[in-house]
Amino acid sequence: MLIDDIEYVIFRHPDLAAIRQFMLDYGLLDAVQQDDALYLRSYGDAPFSYVTTQGDAAFVGMGFRVASEDALLQLATRFGADITDCPHPGGGRYFHTTDPEGRRLEFVFGARRLEPLPSGGEPIVWNDAHAKNRLGRYQRPGYGPSHIQRLGHLVVFSSCAQQMIEWYGQNLGLKPSELIHDGNEANVLAAFMHLDKGAEWTDHHTLAIVQAAAPGLDHVSFECRDFDDVGTGHMLMQDKGYKHRWGIGRHFHGSQIFDYWTDPAGFHVEHYSDGDMVNADTPTLRYPFGRDTLLQWGPPFPGL
């Protein structure tokens, strides 16, 4: 195994105060501000999940937590990169490179983990029509920002999706969980790709690559504590007057309960909960593009 997980996303924003306030309301927390870099953390143990620096708005890239020192060396050798001390909070050793479309990729091993923070009450015990599991106790999630546990995945646009899918497969070991095509299986329009962790269960997608006119970012997605945490976060973001993009609904690929918001610079961020898990034995599925590949229920995708 080369990569344990995706750990952080890298942006540039023209107004750091505005993006900080948006992200605090969205459910991230202050980690540290170093020079012109704003680091925000989740409630989980990652040193940070989001970093943005002052500048023209841009999606810069992503950082991965590498599985071992050996894996770091193996990856650095593959990319012909030098391993140095990691300058980010948590330290450790790292290197950086870029993919063929210019996205910055950082690989870190040995960063100090943070103490996870309390996420507001006990996990939900569900009562459904057939099984009553919560007896004599009330469901009271409380009002406030979502409790983001970790960065979950990125969905990027590519002008040459098939080549990028192959590149991420060959170089990072990502494997397609599900592929979307244009009606002909040979013409892949998008891939939802998971980390290669063998028999270990991993998210249905850590990176999705979608064919588009030009490279870019569709969204960055953060895992919330649970379904109610997505809902209460939605209410707070709505009350604060932020721009909503799409949701609440349940995706098809990955099955997440989703809710999308748009940050002050126009980037989309997703709250999600209840995503699928896959492993090396999960077969790759293929679908033609259509409404059903976007969601199972919820409002229609804006513009479709």
Ligand SMILES: [Fe+2]
């Ligand atoms: Fe997503």
